[in-house]
Amino acid sequence: MRDVYEIRTPENVTFEFELAGVTARALAWVVDLALMVFAIVALSCVFSALSNIGGGLALALLFIAIFLIQWWYSAVCEWWLGGQTIGKRVVGLRTLQERGIRITFLQAVIRNLVRVVDILPALYLLGGASAILDRHGRRLGDIAAGTIVVRERRAPMPMAVVPPSERYNSFVNDPDVAMAARRVTPPERDAMVGLALRREQLPLAVRHELFGRMAQHLEERLGVERPPFFSEEKYVLNLTAVVLGGGDVAKRARASIPPQAPRASRPSGPPSTPRSSAPPSSTGWPSV
Numbered sequence: 001m002r003d004v005y006e007i008r009t010p011e012n013v014t015f016e017f018e019l020a021g022v023t024a025r026a027l028a029w030v031v032d033l034a035l036m037v038f039a040i041v042a043l044s045c046v047f048s049a050l051s052n053i054g055g056g057l058a059l060a061l062l063f064i065a066i067f068l069i070q071w072w073y074s075a076v077c078e079w080w081l082g083g084q085t086i087g088k089r090v091v092g093l094r095t096l097q098e099r100g101i102r103i104t105f106l107q108a109v110i111r112n113l114v115r116v117v118d119i120l121p122a123l124y125l126l127g128g129a130s131a132i133l134d135r136h137g138r139r140l141g142d143i144a145a146g147t148i149v150v151r152e153r154r155a156p157m158p159m160a161v162v163p164p165s166e167r168y169n170s171f172v173n174d175p176d177v178a179m180a181a182r183r184v185t186p187p188e189r190d191a192m193v194g195l196a197l198r199r200e201q202l203p204l205a206v207r208h209e210l211f212g213r214m215a216q217h218l219e220e221r222l223g224v225e226r227p228p229f230f231s232e233e234k235y236v237l238n239l240t241a242v243v244l245g246g247g248d249v250a251k252r253a254r255a256s257i258p259p260q261a262p263r264a265s266r267p268s269g270p271p272s273t274p275r276s277s278a279p280p281s282s283t284g285w286p287s288v
Contacts, residue, residue: 005136005148007100015100015186017150019137020093022128025149029124031087036069043069071112078108092152095142107145114141171227171238172245180222181242188218192240199233211236 003019047062077085083095083103095111097103118127118139127139136148171177184192195214199207215232218239219225226235 003137005150016190017096017100017148018153020149020151021137022131024091024093024151025131026124026128028085028087028091028093031090032074032085033087035086036073039069040066074115075105075108075112078103078112079105088149093149094152095147095149098146098148103145103147107147111141111145111147114144117141167241168227168230168234168238171230172242177224177239177242180224181239183222184218184239184243189243192218192236192243196237196240207233 003021005017005019007015007017043062043065047058047065050058074085078088078095081089084093088094095103095108097107115127118124118130118141120126124139127141130139130143131137134143136142138148142148192214195210199211202210211231211233215226215235218236222239224239226232230238
């Protein structure tokens with residue numbers, strides 16, 4: 001069972017993040033620890049070779065380099081790489097603010113300075129206990145900095161969800177459909193992708209019912225009418241392809257909108273009544 005962290009925006013839109021477990025975080029830490037040890041050993045070899053030339057200066061530089069690696073590697077990486085160290089990137093984790101946005105440099109520094117407390121008495125026992133007991137899986141550094149660690153969620157490619165045989169270009173490339181699909185919320189997108197990926201595993205009756213309910217919901221909420229030749233399943237699958245390919249589709253949609261013609265300038269004075277060059281007749285109308 002996965003632990004989910006929910007954020008509700010003032011617009012009443014809910015975003016969900018899957019919290020990283022203790023095991024995944026420990027694996028990322030092991031990868032980072034191995035990298036730091038490798039860097040320290042490599043620098044030790046370099047500075048030991050230079051000690052014959054620099055003497056005490058080379059030894060002092062080595063101690064400074066070890067200090068920087070131990071205390072600033074994680075903070076700088078998380079700030080520079082958007083909440084990731086190399087270990088987190090390998091495992092697929094990311095540190096975010098509690099509001100679900102990118103962490104600041106100050107937050108990266110705070111959560112890594114408090115690491116000296118989390119590591120007590122040894123092997124992150126205090127930090128691990130905090131992550132297990134806290135409902136959001138936060139160690140003491142996360143609580144102090146106001147951060148959470150989540151699993152990165154990579155959206156599948158449209159071709160993996162909707163095979164080419166199920167795609168209708170006239171629908172997928174429709175600018176109105178592309179604009180309407182931008183209103184799909186993250187929970188709706190997750191439900192659409194999950195249903196599309198698991199459709200072959202569902203019993204036929206359940207499959208028809210779920211796609212029918214999803215199609216009715218999307219048609220009513222987005223205002224995109226289902227084409228007469230579309231089944232409810234094809235309608236949902238093609239909308240899913242539009243949602244997952246949102247960036248490219250939206251660009252094509254905007255490009256397909258013709259530019260507005262420049263408006264003619266209006267005279268500043270009151271409109272003048274057109275005059276005829278012919279002399280007026282006795283009836284008051286211009287002569288023909």
